[in-house]
Amino acid sequence: MAVPILAYHQIAVPPSRKAPFRSMVVHPEAFRRQMEWLKKLGIQGVSLREAMPYIRGEKAGKVAAITFDDSYANVHENALPVLQEFGFTATNFVVANQIGGSNVWDVPLGVAQAPCMSVEQLKHWHSLGHEVGSHTLDHVRLPQLPMEEARRQITHSRELLEDLLDEGVSSFCFPYGDETPLDRVLAYEAGYSAATTTRRGRARPGDDPFGLPRATIRRNDSWLHFVKKCVVG
Numbered sequence: 001m002a003v004p005i006l007a008y009h010q011i012a013v014p015p016s017r018k019a020p021f022r023s024m025v026v027h028p029e030a031f032r033r034q035m036e037w038l039k040k041l042g043i044q045g046v047s048l049r050e051a052m053p054y055i056r057g058e059k060a061g062k063v064a065a066i067t068f069d070d071s072y073a074n075v076h077e078n079a080l081p082v083l084q085e086f087g088f089t090a091t092n093f094v095v096a097n098q099i100g101g102s103n104v105w106d107v108p109l110g111v112a113q114a115p116c117m118s119v120e121q122l123k124h125w126h127s128l129g130h131e132v133g134s135h136t137l138d139h140v141r142l143p144q145l146p147m148e149e150a151r152r153q154i155t156h157s158r159e160l161l162e163d164l165l166d167e168g169v170s171s172f173c174f175p176y177g178d179e180t181p182l183d184r185v186l187a188y189e190a191g192y193s194a195a196t197t198t199r200r201g202r203a204r205p206g207d208d209p210f211g212l213p214r215a216t217i218r219r220n221d222s223w224l225h226f227v228k229k230c231v232v233g
Helices: 028-040 048-055 073-086 104-109 119-127 147-165 181-189 223-231
Strands: 005-008 044-046 063-069 091-094 131-134 171-173 194-196
Touching: 028 044, 028 073, 028 223, 044 048, 048 063, 048 131, 048 194, 063 073, 073 119, 091 119, 091 171, 119 131, 119 147, 131 147, 147 181
Parallel strands: 005 063, 044 063, 063 091, 091 131, 131 171, 171 194
Antiparallel strands: none
């Protein structure tokens, strides 16, 4: 059975109309309505780690993996209470060198700075049963790096997060969705079990677990568009 993997970034009041990448900021009220729609459709929101048996075809049921890129503090503030309310879990892909920092990688694009989760917020997220995954050390475009630097970004970020949480980290997300077959191999060799891209679609048995597609959720998605992404991808 195909499984939608939903990709969010910030959950906050969107910036002004002219702000770059405004579409990546989903209003908290819209996020709550989307979680309500999952519930109405009989779809259980789960972390990527929990979704993998369904994606591999080992378990049956209606689930959607909920993922957040970049580990924004507003996800802890605005999304976490909603997830708890509906009994959903989710995966938070962390830029390891910016824990307690901000989205410095967006500066050249003119995107407003937003804080990333602190150590305390990440530990709280994890303590409630939500997954922490890696998004590299520095939110880099892996295909543009020498192989050994790409390996370091993929491997060392996992090690830092595991030391922080005292638990294994099994999920990885390629920044910008940029990846090559070599990058997938590096993620496998680093010890991850799965990695996500920005390729559109739903994940199915037989898919490369290190090239999983996702459905990006945007600020202006209507309820019908959201449901379509859950059902079609």
